[in-house]
Amino acid sequence: MRARIVGTGHALPDRILSNTDLERLVETADDWITTPTGSEERRIAGDGEANSCFAVPAAKKALEMAGVEADELDLILVATVSPDMLFPATSCLVQQQLGASRAAAFDFAAGCSGFIYGLNIATQFIENGSARNVLLIGSEILSRFVDWEDRQTCVLFGDGAAACVVQAHDSADQSGVLAVRMHSDGNLHDLIHMPGGGSLRPPNDKSSIDERLPFIKMKGSETFKIAVRSLAEVSDEALSASGYTYDDVRWLIPHQANRRIIDAVGQRLAIDSDRVYVNIERLGNTSAASIPIALDELNRAGHIADGDLVVMTAFGAGLTWGAAVVAW
Numbered sequence: 001m002r003a004r005i006v007g008t009g010h011a012l013p014d015r016i017l018s019n020t021d022l023e024r025l026v027e028t029a030d031d032w033i034t035t036p037t038g039s040e041e042r043r044i045a046g047d048g049e050a051n052s053c054f055a056v057p058a059a060k061k062a063l064e065m066a067g068v069e070a071d072e073l074d075l076i077l078v079a080t081v082s083p084d085m086l087f088p089a090t091s092c093l094v095q096q097q098l099g100a101s102r103a104a105a106f107d108f109a110a111g112c113s114g115f116i117y118g119l120n121i122a123t124q125f126i127e128n129g130s131a132r133n134v135l136l137i138g139s140e141i142l143s144r145f146v147d148w149e150d151r152q153t154c155v156l157f158g159d160g161a162a163a164c165v166v167q168a169h170d171s172a173d174q175s176g177v178l179a180v181r182m183h184s185d186g187n188l189h190d191l192i193h194m195p196g197g198g199s200l201r202p203p204n205d206k207s208s209i210d211e212r213l214p215f216i217k218m219k220g221s222e223t224f225k226i227a228v229r230s231l232a233e234v235s236d237e238a239l240s241a242s243g244y245t246y247d248d249v250r251w252l253i254p255h256q257a258n259r260r261i262i263d264a265v266g267q268r269l270a271i272d273s274d275r276v277y278v279n280i281e282r283l284g285n286t287s288a289a290s291i292p293i294a295l296d297e298l299n300r301a302g303h304i305a306d307g308d309l310v311v312m313t314a315f316g317a318g319l320t321w322g323a324a325v326v327a328w
Helices: 019-025 030-037 052-066 090-098 111-127 186-191 206-210 220-242 259-268 287-300
Strands: 002-011 015-018 041-044 075-079 104-108 133-141 159-169 176-184 249-254 309-316 320-327
Touching (some): 002 052, 002 111, 030 259, 052 090, 052 133, 052 159, 052 287, 075 090, 090 104, 090 133, 104 111, 111 309, 133 287, 186 220, 220 249, 220 320, 287 309
Parallel strands (some): 075 104, 249 309
Antiparallel strands (some): 002 159, 002 176, 133 159
C-alpha cells in the first residue's frame, strides 16, 4: 500500500498582530522586521484559546475534504511543541472532540520539522498495514512561549493549525508519498530551545522565571547558515530517492521560518520563485503548522493538480530537519 494525502484543512486565530502593533510592544520597527524575516503580520491566539481550539477545526476541514468520518480513523498524530497541557496528549483531546472512538492517538515533538516527521510516521503505519486512515495535525500556539521583551524572537512567531488525512491506496497508483528523509543533530540543540519549563528547570522554580527561561531562545545567525545548507541537502536526498528531478517539481513548500532562508534555498535548488510557496508575510513562523497550512492554502486555491509533484522541507529545534516528496 502507498500513503496518499486525500484531504487538507487549516484554522487560524482571528487576532492579527502587525509589525506596527509590535512597535508598540517592543523596541523595533517595521523595516527591521520585514527586511530580514519577510513577516508583516501574524495570527495570535486569544485568551482562553489553546492548541486544540485550532487543531480540531483544521481536522474537521481535512476530514470533510477527504470524505472520511471521524470513526473511520485508525490513528491521530499531533506534531507540536506547544500542547494544551503537558499531559494528556493534545491528540487525545482532539480524538475526544472529534468522536474518533477507534483511533489511537499520540503527540510528538520535532520542532518546526514536525509535519515532515509526522508524514513519515503516517506513511510507515500505512505501508506496514497497521492503519488505513491517519489524521496528521501540525498545531502550535507559540505566542504563549514568546518573550515579548526580546525583539529578536517575539517578531518571528505566529499561531495556527493545519491537518491532513493520509490514506492507504493501492501501490499501483503513482500518486502518494514517494520519499521522506529525516535528520537530527542534538549537538546543536541550544541554537533553538526553551531552557525552562521542563524537568530540568521546572515552572515552579522561581529562579527559572526570574531568568526568563520558559521562553523561546534562538541564535539567529548560526541557525541561518545551517538551515539553508540542511534544507537544500535533505531536499536533494528525498528527491533523488523518489526518482525525480527539480525540473519535475511543481511546488517547493519550505518551512516559513525566514524569507531570506526561503529565497536562499530556492536559489540553491535552482527552483524558480513562482514555484516556491511563501505565506510568511501573513502568518510568520507557525512551526509544525507552517508546511500543512501552506499545503492547504495551495490545495484549496486549486493550485495543485493531479500528478503535480510537491516537495516539502523543514528545519527546526533539535536540531531536526527533513523533506518529503509527494505526487498529488
